[in-house]
Amino acid sequence: MDAITTNNGTIYFDDEAYYKLRLHLKDRKYSKVFILVDENTAQHCLPEFRANMGGKFDFKAIQIKSGEIHKNIETCMEVWKQLSDMNADRRSLLINLGGGVITDLGGFVASTFKRGIDFVNVPTTLLSMVDASIGGKTGVDLGVLKNQIGVFNNPEMVLVVPDYLSTLDKRQLNSGFAEMMKHGLIASGSYWMTLKKVDSFENLDKHIYESLKIKNDIVSQDPKEKNLRKILNFGHTFGHAIESYSLEDNNLPPLLHGEAIAIGMILEGYLSNRIIGLGMHQLEDIKAEFTKRFDKVDFTDEDVEEIVGLLKFDKKNTRGSINFVVLKRIGDTIIDNKIPKELFQEAFSYYKD
Amino acid sequence: MDAITTNNGTIYFDDEAYYKLRLHLKDRKYSKVFILVDENTAQHCLPEFRANMGGKFDFKAIQIKSGEIHKNIETCMEVWKQLSDMNADRRSLLINLGGGVITDLGGFVASTFKRGIDFVNVPTTLLSMVDASIGGKTGVDLGVLKNQIGVFNNPEMVLVVPDYLSTLDKRQLNSGFAEMMKHGLIASGSYWMTLKKVDSFENLDKHIYESLKIKNDIVSQDPKEKNLRKILNFGHTFGHAIESYSLEDNNLPPLLHGEAIAIGMILEGYLSNRIIGLGMHQLEDIKAEFTKRFDKVDFTDEDVEEIVGLLKFDKKNTRGSINFVVLKRIGDTIIDNKIPKELFQEAFSYYKD
Known part of the structure; x- marks a missing residue:
C-alpha cells in the first residue's frame, strides 16, 4: 500500500x-x-x-x-x-x-x-x-x-x-474495529456499509488503510482540534466517561476503549436522533451493529449518575457546557452541540432496551 | 519603554x-x-x-x-x-x-x-x-x-x-544581575562596560530593557536552540551543575541560579582562554567583576569531582561529549566546543586562586 x-x-x-x-x-x-x-x-x-x-x-x-x-x-x-x-x-x-x-x-x-x-x-x-x-x-x-x-x-x-x-486476541481486535466503524459513521456511509459486512479479522489491511485515510483527511485540515477534527470525538464524550468509570472500583467490568466508545456511539446516536433528527432507521442500524459485536453492559442508576458526573471533565467542554458531536445522518456530522442533561438518562434507557 | x-x-x-x-x-x-x-x-x-x-x-x-x-x-x-x-x-x-x-x-x-x-x-x-x-x-x-x-x-x-x-532582597537582585552581565559577555562589550559601573540596583529599567533586547535578538533567530541560541548557555554548563550540586545535601551553601552561573562564567572564561585564546586581561576582568559581586565558594576536591560528574547530563551534550560555549573575546562567542576533561580541574584552580 x-x-x-x-x-x-x-x-x-x-x-x-x-x-x-x-x-x-x-x-x-x-x-x-x-x-x-x-x-x-x-x-x-x-x-x-x-x-x-x-x-x-x-x-x-x-x-x-x-x-x-x-x-x-x-x-x-x-x-x-x-x-x-x-x-x-x-x-x-x-x-x-x-x-x-x-x-x-x-x-x-x-x-x-x-x-x-x-x-x-x-x-x-x-x-x-x-x-x-x-x-x-x-x-x-x-x-x-x-x-x-x-x-x-x-x-x-x-x-x-x-x-x-x-x-492480539479477538476482544482487542473488536475494540479497534469500533474506531474503524466510527470513521464510517462520521465521514463515509459507504465505508460503514463495507465494515458491517466484515465478519472475520483475518485480513484487515485495506480497511485499516481506508480508516487511516479518513482520519488523516480530517486531522490534516484541523491539526489542533479547533473545529472539524472534533468530529472524531463522536461517541467519545460518553465513551471516555464510561471507560474511565469502568476502570474504577465498582460493579462494571473494566472496558477496553473500543468497547466503551461502542456504547458511547449508541448513546450519542440517540442524542443525534433527539437533537437534530438522525433517522430512527439509521439509529437502529447503529445500535444493532454494536450490540451484535459487543456484549451489553448492565448500568445501574448509580453508574449512570456517576458517568454523567464525569462528563464535565471532557476536554472539548468550554464555559461549563458539555459539547457533543452528533450525526445528521450516517457519514455526516455536526460539532459543538449542547445537549440538555435530561436526555442523558433517556439515552441510557434506549441503550438498555 | x-x-x-x-x-x-x-x-x-x-x-x-x-x-x-x-x-x-x-x-x-x-x-x-x-x-x-x-x-x-x-x-x-x-x-x-x-x-x-x-x-x-x-x-x-x-x-x-x-x-x-x-x-x-x-x-x-x-x-x-x-x-x-x-x-x-x-x-x-x-x-x-x-x-x-x-x-x-x-x-x-x-x-x-x-x-x-x-x-x-x-x-x-x-x-x-x-x-x-x-x-x-x-x-x-x-x-x-x-x-x-x-x-x-x-x-x-x-x-x-x-x-x-x-x-526582592539584595541577594536575589545580584543573582539576576549575573544573567544581565552574561548578556554583555556573549553579545555586547559596551553593555558589559556599562553594567560594570552599576553599583546600585535602584533603577535598572533601561538595563533590563537592554538585556531583553539582546536575548530576544538571539532567540528570535534560533527559537529551538539549534545553533546561535546556544551562546546563551555561556557559564551555564558548569553553572547548572554547580547549582544542582549545591542544592543537594553537602557542605556547599545552596546557591541561587545567578550565583552559580557567576562561578560558571569564571570557569568557562578560563576554558575560553585555554581553548581559543580569550585574552588574559579580559579573563581577569571577568573574574574580578564576579568575585567583587559574589562571595567565593570553597569547593573541596570531592565537590569538584561530583560537579564534573554532573556535566554529562547537560542538555546541550550530544554523543557523550560535553559541549561548551566559549568566548573569543568579551561580546563574541563560539558554540559547540569540546573541552578536554583535564582542563576542568585547572579551571577550578583558577577560580580558587
Whole structure:
C-alpha cells in the first residue's frame, strides 16, 4: 500500500515501513536509539521488530507495565529517568512499539524530554494503528481523567505493520474495529456499509488503510482540534466517561476503549436522533451493529449518575457546557452541540432496551 | 519603554503592560482565569497585580511552594489537579506571577494541560524578567537535573513591571544581575562596560530593557536552540551543575541560579582562554567583576569531582561529549566546543586562586 503523507511525517506500511525506518536512521545519525515496550510487546513484538530491522540495528529497550492504568505521569517519570540514566541526549530517538498507551505516553515522554526529542510510532494493536498512531495527540491520564496531560506533536514517521495484529486476541481486535466503524459513521456511509459486512479479522489491511485515510483527511485540515477534527470525538464524550468509570472500583467490568466508545456511539446516536433528527432507521442500524459485536453492559442508576458526573471533565467542554458531536445522518456530522442533561438518562434507557 | 515584539507574543512594560493584558482578556473572552503564585508572590505581588488589573478582574489563585526544589513534576501534578478540580477548560488562561520557578513550571503546566492552554508570564524577580520570561523555554527539574522535562512554547504576552523588584532582597537582585552581565559577555562589550559601573540596583529599567533586547535578538533567530541560541548557555554548563550540586545535601551553601552561573562564567572564561585564546586581561576582568559581586565558594576536591560528574547530563551534550560555549573575546562567542576533561580541574584552580 502506498505511504500516506500527513501534516508532519509519513505513514508507511509493511515491508516498506522497516525499509524507510532504516533509511531514516542512516540519514539522521541518532546518537542513541531507545525502544519503549510493555511486557506484552517486549515478548510478542520486539523480536519480530528487531529481526526486520536487521543485524546492525543497535538500541536499548525501556519496558513499562501494560494497561491504561499505567498511562500516567508516574510511568512517564520512570521512562524519563531511564532515558536520563542511559544518557539519552537531544539527538536520541525514541521508538514506541505497542498499543495506544505506548504511543500516547511515549509520544508525550519524547516531546517533553529535554524539551523534545524525535520519536517514531510503531502501533501493534488495531486500535493504535487506526487511531492513536495518527493525528499528533500525545498524552497521559490524570487520575481517572483520560488524556488530560499532553501536547500536540507528531512522530517522525508511523510504521503500520498489520502482521503484529496476529498477536492480539479477538476482544482487542473488536475494540479497534469500533474506531474503524466510527470513521464510517462520521465521514463515509459507504465505508460503514463495507465494515458491517466484515465478519472475520483475518485480513484487515485495506480497511485499516481506508480508516487511516479518513482520519488523516480530517486531522490534516484541523491539526489542533479547533473545529472539524472534533468530529472524531463522536461517541467519545460518553465513551471516555464510561471507560474511565469502568476502570474504577465498582460493579462494571473494566472496558477496553473500543468497547466503551461502542456504547458511547449508541448513546450519542440517540442524542443525534433527539437533537437534530438522525433517522430512527439509521439509529437502529447503529445500535444493532454494536450490540451484535459487543456484549451489553448492565448500568445501574448509580453508574449512570456517576458517568454523567464525569462528563464535565471532557476536554472539548468550554464555559461549563458539555459539547457533543452528533450525526445528521450516517457519514455526516455536526460539532459543538449542547445537549440538555435530561436526555442523558433517556439515552441510557434506549441503550438498555 | 516601547514593547518588544518576539517571535510569538509581545513583552510589555510597566503601566502599558496591565493595560494590554486587560485588552487581551476582553478580546479573548477566556472562560476562566487562573493565577499561579507561590507563598512569596501571593503575599508581596498578587495584591499589587490585582489592584492594577482593576475591580472587574475575576480570577482564581493557585499557590505552590516557593523554591527551586519544588520545580518538579510532583508540583505540576498538584497544579494540574487544581486546574481540573476548578473546571479549567481549553479556553482558560493561566497567568504565571513569580520568579523563574513559577514561569518555567507554570508555562509547562499550561502547555500540557488538555494539550495546551494559553498562558501569560508576569516575572517578579530580576532573573525571570531578563531571562526566564523570554525565549519560550518551559520546564521542570528531574531529580537534581535541571529543566530536563519541558517543551518549547511561548506565552501570549510577557508583562515586565520593575516595581515588583522592590520586593526582592539584595541577594536575589545580584543573582539576576549575573544573567544581565552574561548578556554583555556573549553579545555586547559596551553593555558589559556599562553594567560594570552599576553599583546600585535602584533603577535598572533601561538595563533590563537592554538585556531583553539582546536575548530576544538571539532567540528570535534560533527559537529551538539549534545553533546561535546556544551562546546563551555561556557559564551555564558548569553553572547548572554547580547549582544542582549545591542544592543537594553537602557542605556547599545552596546557591541561587545567578550565583552559580557567576562561578560558571569564571570557569568557562578560563576554558575560553585555554581553548581559543580569550585574552588574559579580559579573563581577569571577568573574574574580578564576579568575585567583587559574589562571595567565593570553597569547593573541596570531592565537590569538584561530583560537579564534573554532573556535566554529562547537560542538555546541550550530544554523543557523550560535553559541549561548551566559549568566548573569543568579551561580546563574541563560539558554540559547540569540546573541552578536554583535564582542563576542568585547572579551571577550578583558577577560580580558587
